[in-house]
Amino acid sequence: xxxxxxxxxxxxxxxxxxxxxxxxxxxxxxxxxxxxxxxxxxxxxxxxxxxxxxxxxxxxxxxxxxxxxxxxxxxxxxxxxxxxxxxxxxxxxxxxxxxxxxxxxxxxxxxxxxxxxxxxxxxxxxxxxxxxxxxxxxxxxxxxxxxxxxxxxxxxxxxxxxxxxxxxxxxxxxxxxxxxxxxxxxxxxxxxxxxxxxxxxxxxxxxxxxxxxxxxxxxxxxxxxxxxxxxxxxxxxxxxxxxxxxxxxxxxxxxxxxxxxxxxxxxxxxxxxxxxxxxxxxxxxxxxxxxxxxxxxxxxxxxxxxxxxxxxxxxxxxxxxxxxxxxxxxxxxxxxxxxxxxxxxxxxxxxxxxxxxxxxxxxxxxxxxxxxxxxxxxxxxxxxxxxxxxxxxxxxxxxxxxxxxxxxxxxxxxxxxxxxxxxxxxxxxxxxxxxxxxxxxxxxxxxxxxxxxxxxxxxxxxxxxxxxxxxxxxxxxxxxxxxxxxxxxxxxxxxxxxxxxxxxxxxxxxxxxxxxxxxxxxxxxxxxxxxxxxxxxxxxxxxxxxxxxxxxxxxxxxxxxx
Ligand code: ADP
Ligand code: MG
Numbered sequence: 001x002x003x004x005x006x007x008x009x010x011x012x013x014x015x016x017x018x019x020x021x022x023x024x025x026x027x028x029x030x031x032x033x034x035x036x037x038x039x040x041x042x043x044x045x046x047x048x049x050x051x052x053x054x055x056x057x058x059x060x061x062x063x064x065x066x067x068x069x070x071x072x073x074x075x076x077x078x079x080x081x082x083x084x085x086x087x088x089x090x091x092x093x094x095x096x097x098x099x100x101x102x103x104x105x106x107x108x109x110x111x112x113x114x115x116x117x118x119x120x121x122x123x124x125x126x127x128x129x130x131x132x133x134x135x136x137x138x139x140x141x142x143x144x145x146x147x148x149x150x151x152x153x154x155x156x157x158x159x160x161x162x163x164x165x166x167x168x169x170x171x172x173x174x175x176x177x178x179x180x181x182x183x184x185x186x187x188x189x190x191x192x193x194x195x196x197x198x199x200x201x202x203x204x205x206x207x208x209x210x211x212x213x214x215x216x217x218x219x220x221x222x223x224x225x226x227x228x229x230x231x232x233x234x235x236x237x238x239x240x241x242x243x244x245x246x247x248x249x250x251x252x253x254x255x256x257x258x259x260x261x262x263x264x265x266x267x268x269x270x271x272x273x274x275x276x277x278x279x280x281x282x283x284x285x286x287x288x289x290x291x292x293x294x295x296x297x298x299x300x301x302x303x304x305x306x307x308x309x310x311x312x313x314x315x316x317x318x319x320x321x322x323x324x325x326x327x328x329x330x331x332x333x334x335x336x337x338x339x340x341x342x343x344x345x346x347x348x349x350x351x352x353x354x355x356x357x358x359x360x361x362x363x364x365x366x367x368x369x370x371x372x373x374x375x376x377x378x379x380x381x382x383x384x385x386x387x388x389x390x391x392x393x394x395x396x397x398x399x400x401x402x403x404x405x406x407x408x409x410x411x412x413x414x415x416x417x418x419x420x421x422x423x424x425x426x427x428x429x430x431x432x433x434x435x436x437x438x439x440x441x442x443x444x445x446x447x448x449x450x451x452x453x454x455x456x457x458x459x460x461x462x463x464x465x466x467x468x469x470x471x472x473x474x475x476x477x478x479x480x481x482x483x484x485x486x487x488x489x490x491x492x493x494x495x496x497x498x499x500x501x502x503x504x505x506x507x508x509x510x511x512x513x514x515x516x517x518x519x520x521x522x523x524x525x526x527x528x529x530x531x532x533x534x535x536x537x538x539x540x541x542x543x544x545x546x547x548x549x550x551x552x553x554x555x556x557x558x559x560x561x562x
Contacts, residue, residue: 204439
């Protein structure tokens with residue numbers, strides 16, 4: 001890596017005031033995952049091939065990052081803790097050719113100010129290393145040590161001297177999830193480096209060194225990912241784009257994982273997001289694609305100095321970037337269309353697995369026995385465009401949105417603590433979860449079991465679904481488990497909601513009958529029965545109406561019969 005040579009020849013110095021003043025400084029350490037981000041970036045900037053991260057107590061107890069990078073000599077080690085001390089830029093103009101993640105010289109002093117930090121490091125050209133102990137920003141001890149080339153930073157008791165911040169930390173598992181996401185992001189963008197993450201003594205992630213992005217993507221997202229996405233690859237002068245977006249048949253109703261990297265830096269960008277959505281055109285409808293895209297551009301075309309945590313950047317030529325990304329995505333999806341015809345000849349996995357064999361299918365929705373026989377009493381139901389159910393009432397008729405109605409039913413079932421009945425799957429389904437999804441799975445398996453799923457861990461991060469809730473009827477799709485977990489790990493955290501509430505909302509949304517699904521009269525009847533048994537039958541969990549009532553009077557008025 002060219003960076004390693006750079007940081008060896010240029011030692012750390014304090015940025016001149018006028019440069020320091022112009023860099024977008026700010027609070028960068030919000031939570032343990034921010035420490036992880038900064039330390040990993042430093043290790044990567046030091047040209048490391050192998051990085052090991054260990055955490056205890058959700059990261060606020062201890063974070064240890066060990067790398068095999070260039071290391072620092074004794075003077076550099078002490079200097080690295082000074083504000084605006086960096087080896088990565090000298091002048092503001094250097095930003096236009098920036099190859100490193102860091103450039104502000106702020107991370108180490110910011111972390112050191114709010115924790116007990118220990119840095120031990122050695123460069124290749126010195127026979128001994130250095131160890132520095134710092135507490136609340138003050139150097140306590142500096143000594144010579146023996147060690148390999150590289151750097152180990154240990155951050156203990158984060159926020160120990162800022163009790164308010166400490167109080168705002170989320171549950172240990174939430175913080176761990178953020179850390180897993182952070183490591184996975186860095187690992188995606190830096191596939192030539194090996195990463196491991198050890199949480200409370202247990203190895204959670206182990207990404208070996210690879211030469212291919214695809215290989216790293218597979219390590220992180222599992223093999224299902226290849227089936228669900230198309231590859232995007234495009235290049236024009238000075239710009240290149242690579243990565244993956246959902247196939248048209250794997251779009252989802254809620255926003256799944258959408259990740260952009262620009263020059264290996266994970267960023268949020270409405271511009272890029274918009275360009276991708278535009279690439280799908282009308283095919284998208286109200287759905288959302290998974291996105292994992294890497295854009296490479298010349299550093300001078302990008303301003304990284306606009307946001308304290310560097311999560312946002314500015315493009316010099318927004319129009320050109322937008323057009324490039326839009327076209328690349330559109331082309332990738334077009335190619336996929338032709339491939340699709342080939343794929344169809346292979347047996348596709350069932351989207352909706354038939355659960356009850358043959359003649360049972362139509363009545364799978366009918367749970368209580370007595371409802372099976374008296375077909376005669378079924379009132380007149382009529383399904384319009386496989387989306388709305390019309391039912392006659394004494395005063396007129398009602399129109400029910402089948403998805404919203406089922407959503408309300410499932411949502412309330414999930415919030416109610418009674419264990420629900422299960423139906424066995426004919427073919428148990430194995431699902432590979434991402435590390436973050438698996439972490440959440442372990443926390444929420446009790447809740448899923450209560451809903452009527454039967455789940456077990458198969459090996460590693462692969463789980464098996466043996467049974468699904470009876471309430472899902474013949475539309476049950478065991479993969480909803482992954483969809484829910486994925487939604488919950490990618491959603492912004494809503495601190496006021498419990499895990500149960502979040503799962504209930506997501507379960508209702510994802511597992512409910514979709515519009516477009518044809519229902520038998522029995523199924524319609526059952527749905528309406530169950531809807532009226534809920535606490536709040538008139539609204540779906542998002543607050544939209546489930547039912548519209550039209551009275552006879554209203555009809556008569558409309559026909560001018562008054
Ligand atoms: P920045 O990354 O913006 O330069 P930091 O405060 O993160 O600022 O780090 C200060 C300096 O310490 C870096 O510029 C680098 O020279 C040195 N440094 C920090 N971490 C490491 C590491 N893991 N290996 C080698 N040098 C490091
Ligand atoms: Mg840094």
